Amino acid sequence: MPISTQDLQMVAKSALDEYLKNKPTDQIATDLPLLKKLMSKRKLFLGAKQNIVKQIRKDYGSNFAWAYGETPVEFNKRDTLEQASWPWRRAVDGFYITHDMLFSNGIKVREGDRGAYKLEQNEKVQLTNILQEQREAFSLGFDKKLSLELHRDGTSSDDAVTGLDAIVSLTPTTGTLGGIDRATATYWRNHVATDIAATTDGALAIAMENQWRNCIRNGGSPDFILAGSDFVDAYRRYAVTVTNNADAGKVKTIDAGVGSGASTGLYFKGVEIIWDPQFEELDALDSPEKVWTKRCYFLNTRHIEVHDDGLDIVTPTRPHNVLALYHMINLRIALVSDRVNAHAVLSIA
Numbered sequence: 001m002p003i004s005t006q007d008l009q010m011v012a013k014s015a016l017d018e019y020l021k022n023k024p025t026d027q028i029a030t031d032l033p034l035l036k037k038l039m040s041k042r043k044l045f046l047g048a049k050q051n052i053v054k055q056i057r058k059d060y061g062s063n064f065a066w067a068y069g070e071t072p073v074e075f076n077k078r079d080t081l082e083q084a085s086w087p088w089r090r091a092v093d094g095f096y097i098t099h100d101m102l103f104s105n106g107i108k109v110r111e112g113d114r115g116a117y118k119l120e121q122n123e124k125v126q127l128t129n130i131l132q133e134q135r136e137a138f139s140l141g142f143d144k145k146l147s148l149e150l151h152r153d154g155t156s157s158d159d160a161v162t163g164l165d166a167i168v169s170l171t172p173t174t175g176t177l178g179g180i181d182r183a184t185a186t187y188w189r190n191h192v193a194t195d196i197a198a199t200t201d202g203a204l205a206i207a208m209e210n211q212w213r214n215c216i217r218n219g220g221s222p223d224f225i226l227a228g229s230d231f232v233d234a235y236r237r238y239a240v241t242v243t244n245n246a247d248a249g250k251v252k253t254i255d256a257g258v259g260s261g262a263s264t265g266l267y268f269k270g271v272e273i274i275w276d277p278q279f280e281e282l283d284a285l286d287s288p289e290k291v292w293t294k295r296c297y298f299l300n301t302r303h304i305e306v307h308d309d310g311l312d313i314v315t316p317t318r319p320h321n322v323l324a325l326y327h328m329i330n331l332r333i334a335l336v337s338d339r340v341n342a343h344a345v346l347s348i349a
Contacts, residue, residue: 058080060080084177084180090330091142092328095134152282208296215343225272280292294348296345306336
């Protein structure tokens with residue numbers, strides 16, 4: 001039996017909605033560690049003109065002084081606040097399934113109202129299989145691309161979101177971020193250490209210690225460390241000592257690898273260093289001067305967060321001259337920070 005166009009739209013949207021209803025919060029693949037971390041602390045925003053505005057304290061404006069006797073007290077007018085404006089952007093993706101493709105799989109689509117036709121059981125199974133493949137590929141592709149863009153600096157498109165590479169920059173003394181000029185606003189600069197001689201005894205650990213202290217001075221200890229393959233390998237080889245504790249009389253197994261998946265099993269200051277597989281993709285995509293695989297980010301997730309309005313699933317009306325089913329998703333999103341100097345980026349030579 002055929003299926004009506006309205007029933008097809010309802011079934012397809014219901015399947016997609018059911019699959020995506022908890023995304024992007026809970027079902028992010030573990031090989032997208034930045035997206036997973038950010039989405040675990042995401043904040044919803046309802047409506048905003050074009051920017052999400054964060055109030056930031058740029059100075060205390062203190063007029064502290066010593067006085068004795070009739071020494072006059074100096075009074076000042078304090079200017080302690082600044083506003084950082086983060087533009088939200090709309091991420092979109094869409095796919096279509098032609099009626100002919102469905103027909104090739106034994107499903108005939110007819111123009112008509114809901115309930116006009118009833119699928120046979122084998123047709124229901126076939127349609128379910130087709131929709132399952134489409135929704136999984138659709139969702140995984142959207143997650144992967146969104147994660148990549150949250151890494152980048154926002155210059156790939158006029159409509160791209162400002163990402164990690166801009167907020168925690170390798171050149172934090174130049175450019176405008178969140179509407180604030182970093183050339184003059186020294187408080188609005190992340191910490192950076194580049195060309196670290198990782199093979200020199202102690203150099204990597206010392207550089208990491210220095211940047212960690214810089215972050216602590218400005219917002220507390222980082223709670224998320226993200227690194228590329230080369231940095232992870234250098235840290236494991238030159239900055240840590242692995243010891244095997246013998247247990248006499250028992251059978252032993254020795255494994256040169258530590259950690260599991262993106263979790264490296266390597267720690268700094270009690271925070272695990274997470275390997276980001278997408279760093280290789282970013283190097284191939286952008287060919288940066290300081291490659292991503294040699295970088296490490298100290299992030300304080302109390303001061304960097306994603307704001308979004310939730311996924312919106314849309315079934316557009318098909319063009320009059322194309323027989324196909326269309327679906328798209330929208331997500332308005334911004335990556336914001338209210339204290340840029342709470343973060344650091346390091347890069348080995």
